Amino acid sequence: FRRAMKRNAQPRCPFRKGTCEITQKTRRQCQACRLRKCLESGMRKEMIMSDAAVEQRRALIRRKKRERIETRPLGAKGLTEEQQMMIRELTTAQMNTFDSTFVHFKNFRLPDVLSSGRQIPEPLQIQSREEAAKWRKIREDLCSMKLSLQLRGEDGSVWNYKPPADNGGKEIFSLLPHIADVSTYMFKGIINFAKVISYFRDLPIEDQISLLKGAAFELCQLR
Secondary structure, eight states: OHHHHHHTOOOOOTTSSSOOOOOTTTTTTOHHHHHHHHHHTTOOGGGOOOHHHHHHHHHHHHHHHHHHHHTSOTTOTTOOHHHHHHHHHHHHHHHHHOOTTOTTOOOOOOOBOOOOTTOOOOOSSOOOHHHHHHHHHHHHHHHHSOOOEEEEOTTSOEEEEOOOBOTTSOBOOBOHHHHHHHHHHHHHHHHHHHHHOHHHHTSOHHHHHHHHHHHHHHHHHHO
8 A cells, every 4th residue: 555655556457347356365466456445444645654754663663672682681582481491401401311421330341452462553654764763662662562451440359351362363452342332321321311301202102212313323422
């Protein structure tokens, strides 16, 4: 209506009847009948705001919106009560289920502690005579040393491990069982974390399993 009055146009009914039924679905089909219905409803050209008044009103709306944002409590800007409750729930779940120091990790599997053997890697970079002699001495010292691992249990007992060797007598490193146990412990923590979240508990068990399988690694990194 405002645009039609400002252009001072006189649209014509394309159907040449001037009696089109204007509804929410048909209002774009005939501008003339739409304008006629506006006038019949009591809309007047004199009541249209000027461009300056429109801009002044928009500036007032922006200023009030900015003031409302500035008066909100710090940390709660733009958050609904439901969102704040979700943040508190996630924070509580993280604090109650995350063991940052692995203090509750009891099932430590004694690893096969393996030394580096007698094969010391050669450097790839070309070295001077002095550097070559220095590294040769280091390799000789390392070969003469016998590496071992000592672990002290919670009860004060101490374990020493003899590195196993392959058929050629070369000792091999293997901590895969320990890594698997640590990963399992972390995954259990993620499951306990998810169970605290109410929205997660409301999901079907199949969806819970799918979500845990698809995001377990990422959650380990985030936590």
